[in-house]
Amino acid sequence: MIRLPLILIFSAVLFSAGVYGVLARRNAVLVLMSIELMLNAVNLNLVGFSASLRSLTGQVFALFVIAVAAAEAGIGLAIVILIFRNRETINVDEVNLLKW
């Protein structure tokens, strides 16, 4: 079938892309999207190992991760909207009151 390391490398690529997005994007929603990428990378790892190790635990875990990701996206967006209401902007750069 598929060699496990390849799956893991694909997952690593997704993860790195997500890292870049989290660190480099200005729009809060884009940041949230990058976080979703990272979570997906993790899920991919889980499912890959589940197939490789012939255990359903990985997939069950992946399902839970999906559920949690969904919840987190919902709350995150609610917060983004609140920030937008307060500041008319959702540039992460401009939410920097906790500075020196």
Next chain:
Amino acid sequence: MVAAVVRVAPGLTRYAWVVAVLPVVSAVATLFFGRRTPGRGWIYGVSSLSAGFLLALGVLWHFVQGGAPTSASVSWFQVGPFRTDLGQYVDGLTAVMLIIVTAVSLAVHVYSIGYMRGDSRFTWFYVVLSLFSAAMLNVVIADNLFQLLVGWEVMGLCSYLLIGHWWEDKTNSNAAIKAFITTRVGDVPFLFGIFALVFATGFTTSNIQHIGQMVARGDLSGTLLLAAALLLFGGAVGKSAQFPLYVWLPDAMAGPTPVSALIHAATMVAAGVYMIGRLFQVFIHADHIVLTVMAVVAAITMLASALLAMVQDDIKRVLAYSTISQLAYMVAGLSMGGAGYTAGLFHLFTHAFFKALLFLCAGSVIHAAHSNNMSEMGGLRRAMPITFVTFAIGAAALAGIPPLAGFWSKDEIISTAFHQGHYALWAVTLVTAVITAFYMMRVVLLTFFGEYRGSGHPHESPSSMTGPLVALAGASVMVGFLNATAFNVHLFTEWVHVGAVEHEPFNYGFAAISIVGALLGLAAGYQLYGRWREREPLAALGPAYGLLQRKYYLDDLYLKGIVLPIRDTASAGVDWFNRSILDGVVHGFALTARGLSAVVNLFDRTVVDGAVNGAGEAAGAVGGRLRYVQSGRVQFYAAILLFFGIVGVVVVAVAVSR
């Protein structure tokens, strides 16, 4: 040696030390409770000395029965192999000394109730009086040299305190200092004599009896023994006012008369003679030159002071020079070795009583006439009969009129001098006896006969003063008979002797010579002073009189030759030392301290403060730079986090897998 064979129980001799301790107790009691006690505290001293006197009689009783000397001691201190004890050695000499000291001290204590009445320092007077008695008693019972030394020195201190009792008058405090320093000049050789003696024993003992035995066996080095004997005699010269250290005694008359009676007549000045008697083994076994020196010194002293006594106006000074002269008699007696031992000490015994009597009478007279000078007295026999009679008895005893005490003791010395072949000494003692009778007659006539030349209203003294006078007069009459050889009474000899007891038969011939000499003196005195003359008869002596008036210029010699040079150069030297060296050192220290403190200040401000402030400033500066890290930009934080996170994970993974 019958006494040694008869086994008599120690009896009260075991408690001889109590006699010495009782006055210490009374001194302390008077010091702390005297003021509050009715009578201002004389009761303590009087009671302790009364008890002491009775106990002393008990001690003597042991020897009357023929008992042997006893000793007892407790350990005092130990330095290496050298051990000194605190103890008592009680033999016949101790017993008679105890009697003298307690009796005379008691008489003086009682006498002072009246004499010192109203004195502002009455209580303190009694404290020091008791303390002195304790010190003298300690000297008397001491069984080792260091204990004796302690008592010796305390006596010196008490003498100083008592002479200067009325120190507001500078003359009195000067006299006290003179007394103290002059006796000190004698005390230093005394101290070295003790050291020499202890060293000679090889530092094994300071016990007097042990030393005596070692000396008798010939164990000690001859040179050391000679040195020790001469040095110890130096102490006697100072304390017992022999030539050339007698100059303090006449000036010591500045003290109250009871003090003169007790300290400067009967007891302290006798301590030097007693010490020679106590350490007699050392003196007789040392090279013969020691005894010769003693005899020469005694001879010079006795004659010189007797001559000085002739020209004094102050009644107490006459008695003072007389005391010096009589002390010389005692030293002369002892200088004749074993033969004169008993005679010299017997004279000490009798002299104590009648000299104390004479002084106390003089005090009575001074108290009445408010003056010491005989030129302001006269005709007092009518106003003060008791004093007159007792004084006359004392004077006769001193002059050596039989059957009074002085005759028995003085005659023994004179005759022993002849019998031992010391003809020069015999001549001097005889001549001095004549002069003694002369000046005593002079005193009696000037004081009690003729017309009253003073300005007051003399009256007899109270009974607290006349009581002791009568008691001492009785003693002056009686004690002579303790060794009245004419009646074959040799009690004193049995108690106090060295070597074999020799009962010399009474020599009527020599007795006659002595009596004739005394009567000669008395007659001369009566001739010159029987009637009052405006001009002092002795002034006829011309330049000799002037010499006597100036006390042979000895005082001037001491003052200009010794005291002033020392004082001036010493004080100048000390002042220079003080200002340049001591002050210099102190200033030096101060400057150094200031310099050091400046350095420390600099260090403190630059280094320490620099460090502290620097730390603060550094923290501030670093913080000031570091705070910009907290930019508020979360993504930046995240970047750093993730970077180090991945680095950490890789490192751990690699490490674990290796």
Next chain:
Amino acid sequence: MTGQEYAFVVIAVIGSIGALAVVTARNVVHAALYLVVALGSVGGVYLLLGAEFVAWVQILIYVGAIVILFLFGLMLTRAPIGRETLDNQQQGLAAFVSIAVLAGLVFLIDDAFHLRHARPFAEFAAPTGNVGSAIFRGFVLPFEAVSFLLLAALIGAVVLARKDEPK
């Protein structure tokens, strides 16, 4: 290389390009759509691996709900649509960190699983029934916990996002 592996490589490449596009697109909506590509490719890989239930849940939830949610969020916050700078100042650092992460992860994967010597594994069929049994037998508690979490998130989102009513 088996046929499945080929398919996997193709899907993986597409997904990687899509992911990269998400984080570098100039247009936010484009970014969201590229996200669909990436997520979809991941779902495809799940299918290849035999995890059919997870794959369809992935598509349902992620593509069907979460991306829609993101689009709504973009709309409600008036995300700039147009060619404007959507990246912040630390792109360099971000690139460095992401490449470092990638390198680190690849190193770890190689170190652990030895890329050269890896062997393909046999297919692992995971019927939905089995997955369901696994959840409701072995993992009931986490399941309940997650449902609780979802409830909390739901309530929280509603509370957070509603407008304050004027009193």
